[in-house]
Amino acid sequence: MINIFNEGNNSETIAAENLKNLFLEEWPEFGAENFNNWINIYVEPFLREGSVKTADLVVLGAFEKPVKISAYDGKNLFLKNFFFNIEVKRHDSKQIKFEGGHVKVFYLSTNEWKDASDQAHKQYWAIQNHIRYNYSDPWLSGSSFIKLENISEDHEQVPKDKNGNRAIEKLILNSDNIKNILKDLTKELYRTKTSAEKKETQEGKIISSFFNKDEAYFRKGDFFPTMIPSFLDEKRMREISQGSYRQQWLEQVGKKLLIFQGHGGTGKTVRLLQTAQKLIISQGASCLFLTFNIPLRSTLLRLARLMNIHIRQEKNSGGIAFEGVMKFCSTIIQHANHKLDLNIDLGKEFTSNLMKTNRETGKTNYLTALEEIGEYIETGAISAEELSDLAKEAYRNIYGDDFDYEYVFIDECQDWNSVERDLVIAYFSPKKTICAHGYAQETRGKTLFWTKALDKESYYDAQLSKAVRMKQNLSRFIKDFSKEAFKEDSYSEMQIHEEGAGGEIHVIEGDLEKYFLFKEDGGFLEEGYLNKSILRDGTMPIDYLYCVPDNMKKEIVGVKPLANEYCEIGALLKRNKVEVWDATTDYKNNLPKEDQLRIVNYSTCRGLEGWIVFNFYFDEAYNYNVEKFKKDKKEEAEILAKSKLQIELFDIDENFNDLDEEAENHAAKMSLIALTRGVSEIVIHISTVDSKIGRILKKMSEQNIYKDIIQWRKL
Known part of the structure; x- marks a missing residue:
């Protein structure tokens, strides 16, 4: 089974298709619909660390059983699985030269030569740092290649040794077959002693880029998000x-x-x-x-x-x-x-x-x-x-x-x-x-x-000034909530978008554990807001946003190498087979995938949006922000009193009578940032109607203007 991810109208996708065909010509079993022989080819995947942000092609795959690839040092070398990246160059022969074992290509736009070998090598380590982000992540080793689309083996420029063999390594020409590529990879893993498996049988030595026990991890490929627009x-x-x-x-x-x-x-x-x-x-x-x-x-x-x-x-x-x-x-x-x-x-x-x-x-x-x-x-x-x-x-x-x-x-x-x-x-x-x-x-x-x-x-x-994200009812709700909770009430100046009709607000009161209902075999029950919306609106899980308090506890879910840290709600969903992008943890450095629900802290939801935004423990988050603001202010005053430097990093605001008033204003501001993330609907969960936020929401829900717009549900 061969999958190509992130296909587009570009030369890299063409190179990925050609590579797929090379594999199928040599090993037709990769064309079967099974997971025993598999290859994932990623076109220009995003890399999160360092200056290298992408690579042309990244290839990960495995054979059902080790396959003899080459002989070296008098030993037969068998390959079980593999990993390599390819830098694709479509330059013609006049724009390519070979120096010191490196491939260099000429760019007309900048009138200079660039070292493609060095570029591919840097991409390899950037991929390593991306996939093996944590110390506990599985072992991975492979190689980097340069593919010259317009150069063949018989071209006069290709350097040869005295025996007539190619004198430059990690080079793919348009005349090469897939065994040539895997032969170079296998020899490098053997020669550098970086093979994951080090088994030896009577037939020969087994070489691999990763351990057999980690194959499911690399086949799933969560470290590289797919790019399907939602x-x-x-x-x-x-x-x-x-x-x-x-x-x-x-x-x-x-x-x-x-x-x-x-x-x-x-x-x-x-x-x-x-x-x-x-x-x-x-x-x-x-x-x-x-x-x-x-x-x-x-x-x-x-x-x-x-x-x-x-x-x-x-x-x-x-x-x-x-x-x-x-x-x-x-x-x-x-x-x-x-x-x-x-x-x-x-x-x-x-x-x-x-x-x-x-x-x-x-x-x-x-x-x-x-x-x-x-x-x-x-x-x-x-x-x-x-x-x-x-x-x-x-x-x-x-x-x-x-x-x-x-x-x-x-x-x-x-x-x-x-x-x-x-x-x-x-x-x-x-x-x-x-x-x-x-x-x-x-x-x-x-x-x-x-x-x-x-x-x-x-x-x-x-x-x-116009609220272009939110539907009309949400914009009106935001303006009225601001009037009730926010001393500055600057949202009164926001204009409601005339063309964005509709919008609903759902308030859920009580124990949140009673809200989440799952099927026995995993996934949400059909009657929830999210499933109804996906069926009605044609959305994907990534289109929804969960906001949670910054002080929500974290849990580890899964077994290494698939174990990850999640917030409490993220952990609950993950255990019930609901895929999540939990940006309350280090997972935020990855790109979200279309089949994942996004989870963020209230403090980092700014700039984001969701077709429906779920605001969990909304009243408790408000209370937390009030207390945290007061605590931080007192600590800042103590630090400033001891500081040798009296430079003021932020402009000072003197509009408040006391610290309590300023803290409540800050908490209301944070609440409004979260409420303005929604496009079509907002779900607000509160622990109790007796909280300050609960009383404000109850008062608003009883107004005639919100009779059919704010729907209150007690758990």
């Missing part, structure tokens, strides 16, 4: 490619800082992606998208791949890269500290320990380093020109001397701090910066205004 994916893709977009917005890019401003659900993130896509298509621009929200980053990466928006991973290639804000800033801080001898104590493995507490300051290592470099910037010890040079040098040290991003896209810019803003502006300048500012969407601190230090002629303010 109902909601297609809706987003239409919005980005065909949705309304004002030409005057694009005309500001490169001249002024462009900032999209609006409440949750007004389309700010879509506008960022629309702008990036237009710049990539029209200019071949290199764009960097920065966000704090890892679940959002994974979601946007999936969307970009579905839309064939080029994922940037090398210089002069154009496209978009998605990175974390802290990674971007810490890279610059580390470089500046080293080059200027700033004596900022970054400790060991700074970039891997950003969120650990600094013993001296009581803050995280990241915030401590930000404050210290912020002091140098504020006092002028590091000039604006010098900071700009340092920022670009930091990234060129990683990607190459002539590497440069051209534009930056800032997600939720209101939630950044002033030093992070200064570091980004130092690299890009305001003219190359495109921001999304969410009203009442702060989760890290007070509002930061990126336009505050700029004159009116230096930025363009694009106001987005």
Whole structure:
């Protein structure tokens, strides 16, 4: 059985089909519908770690029984299973040369030669780091190859040794058969002693890329998500490619800082992606998208791949890269500290320990380093020109001397701090910066205004006031809930989308264990909201979003190598054979798959959306956010009193009478961020109607306007 994943209209898919045919010509049994002989070929899968974000082809497979492939050192070598990646090159012979055992190809667009062998080797290790993300993950070893589509064995350029054999390894020519490829792989595993199995029989030695006990893990391939667009994916893709977009917005890019401003659900993130896509298509621009929200980053990466928006991973290639804000800033801080001898104590493995507490300051290592470099910037010890040079040098040290991003896209810019803003502006300048500012969407601190230090002629303010995500009833519900719970009540300015008729709100009160009902053989019972919606609306599980409190406990489900950590609800679903993408754990670094329900913490749901959004323990999450806010404020005051540095990272808000009032306002803001994630329906679970949130929802449900819109169910 041979499966090709992520097929598209590209040369990589053609190469995957050709590879499939080579396997079938040699071993027809791979064409049978069984799992004993299987091969998975992944076309340009996403890789989460490092600068290499994808590989042309990744191949994993296994024979039912070991197959004799070659002889080496007087021993017959049998292959049980295999793993390798292929870098596909369609250059003609004039654009290919062989030097020092490496294949180099010429790119007309940049007028330079690139080392394809080195590229394939880097992809191999990026794949390894992606699949074997955790120390406990199964053993995997293989090889990397370069496929030259337009070169055959008899071509005069192909180097040969004195015996007339090919003098360069890991090379696939258009005249090769599949045994040639597996022969090279088998010899490498044997020669380097990296074979998983090390069995020897009377016939010969058995070679394998992974252990037999782990075959089901690699065959399932959860580490590489498939790319089938869901109902909601297609809706987003239409919005980005065909949705309304004002030409005057694009005309500001490169001249002024462009900032999209609006409440949750007004389309700010879509506008960022629309702008990036237009710049990539029209200019071949290199764009960097920065966000704090890892679940959002994974979601946007999936969307970009579905839309064939080029994922940037090398210089002069154009496209978009998605990175974390802290990674971007810490890279610059580390470089500046080293080059200027700033004596900022970054400790060991700074970039891997950003969120650990600094013993001296009581803050995280990241915030401590930000404050210290912020002091140098504020006092002028590091000039604006010098900071700009340092920022670009930091990234060129990683990607190459002539590497440069051209534009930056800032997600939720209101939630950044002033030093992070200064570091980004130092690299890009305001003219190359495109921001999304969410009203009442702060989760890290007070509002930061990126336009505050700029004159009116230096930025363009694009106001987005219409609630384009939510159906009318949901928008009206959000505005009324804001009026009841949110002191700032800034949602009163949000306009309801006239064309988005409908929308329902379901309130569930009581013990959540009584809500989840499963079949004996696994899966939800048919009468639930989710199953009804899938049958009615043509959606997939990925189109739904579960929000859970940040303090929900974690559990381990499964047996190694298939064991993973899940939140309580995720664990319950997984045990009952419901597939989940649980972004409350490290799984958030993976891309979600179409057959998985998405689960996120309330603090990381911003920017995401769901056809139906389920808000579990909504009242308890509100109470938790109130208490956490007060606790954090008291700790901040104690730390600030001891701090040598008095730099303020966030703009200060003095609109509250006391800490209790400010904490409740913050918790209401967090609640509204979650409520604005829904497109068609919102499900709100509360433990008790006697909670503050419970009383507000009960009061609203009893209003005539919500008579048939809010449906209350007591468990």
